[in-house]
Amino acid sequence: MEPVRVVTLWLAVDESDPGNGCLRVVPGSHRLGLEEMRESIATPNVLGMEIAREVTGPEAVDIILGPGDVEVHHPNIIHGSTANTSSRRRCGLTIRYIPTSTRITDPEQPYPSAFLLRGEPGANRYQEWPALRAGEHFPYRGA
Template sequence: MSAPKTRITALEQAAADYEEHGFAIIRDVITEDLLAEARAHVEWLTARYPQLRPEHLHHPLIRNDAFWVRLISDPRLVDIGAYFLGPDLACFTAHYICKPPYDGQPVLWHQDGAYWKLAPMNALTVWLAVDESTTENGCLRMIPGSHKLPLYPPNPRTDRPNMLFSEADGGLVRAWAEERGVVDIELNPGDVSIHHPHLLHCSEANTSPKRRCGLDIGYIATSTRIESQGLYLDPVLVRGEPVDGVNTYRRLPRYSPGETIPFAGHDTWNDQPAVAPPGARADEAPLATTARMIERLREGTVAR
């Protein structure tokens, strides 16, 4: 009598897909209660910063925002990052890419790692679908196997609206797309996709009547040094221990009405020992840092 087959877990399947293709989908990670809070957070941020397009709700905007930290440190998301990067884990960037109906901007073909200055590049992108993400409203598109490529500097592209103001080399993308094909990553709210920092991927403009919002999270092992100048220097330790002399991790932001939305557990949030003391603030206003980040994307200097 043969031994019973062991059932493969969702993370084991994701690891196999990631190894082969450079990306994977994990279904039903986040439940509706937290998704509802995330949607409320997006609406709150959009109302607070009407001068910004909703594709540009970058991490500097929410550096003092307790709900943002609560979301990126959710154990279900951190479990995914830790499975691939190890038990000592930090988040160095996360922002909502929210494509409004009818005129949501595309994100042209690119490699995430080309915009990050990390040494070594021991990182993972975890993309949480806040809304349904489909081919109609501009879902992610990925080229299987392209994670085996080295990193290439992106080319400036400002003749058409696009979130990154740049794109990967067109000949490279065409050659890989013809050989390997392109996969549309359609997700339901609460699903997660992950991808390698070298993977070629993009998303189309949203011309549909349905918004497409996702939270794009960059996790790193704490042994990875952040070497960017002035943009990714607010990492949050989300699990385990730091490595001496590598990065400095900031205290968690306090829950303060006016700095975030109310969320489940906000009444005890400030009791955590890692939370900053009252009155602790960043030196630069979040909107100013965000404007500087957008300008550096436009200049092509964000990875310096």
């Protein structure tokens, strides 16, 4: 995204704690600017990339969440998680809010999960709102 004007929310579906690899952040690190990224080949992960700095040590803080809790962070904060080696699932939903002046640089446009919530489209093409199916969906404004 350019410029990187983003707020990320992570909605916990399950418990998220150190035992199942909860999010860890380095408080105040968002003031340092973007950290270098590297390909993640040592440990399998869903992103394929990782921050080139370890999110361990005494400066890192565990973000412990219960189902329905939401964590909000700046994209520049150093963050990550350890592997979930427990028998419990750790599931959540990531939601990113951007102003319409921030351009999604992914070549796939409209980006599959980008929806215009309000205002004019600006720098991006967005997905169409789904059609209301009476009796199946909750009504929404403009349906």
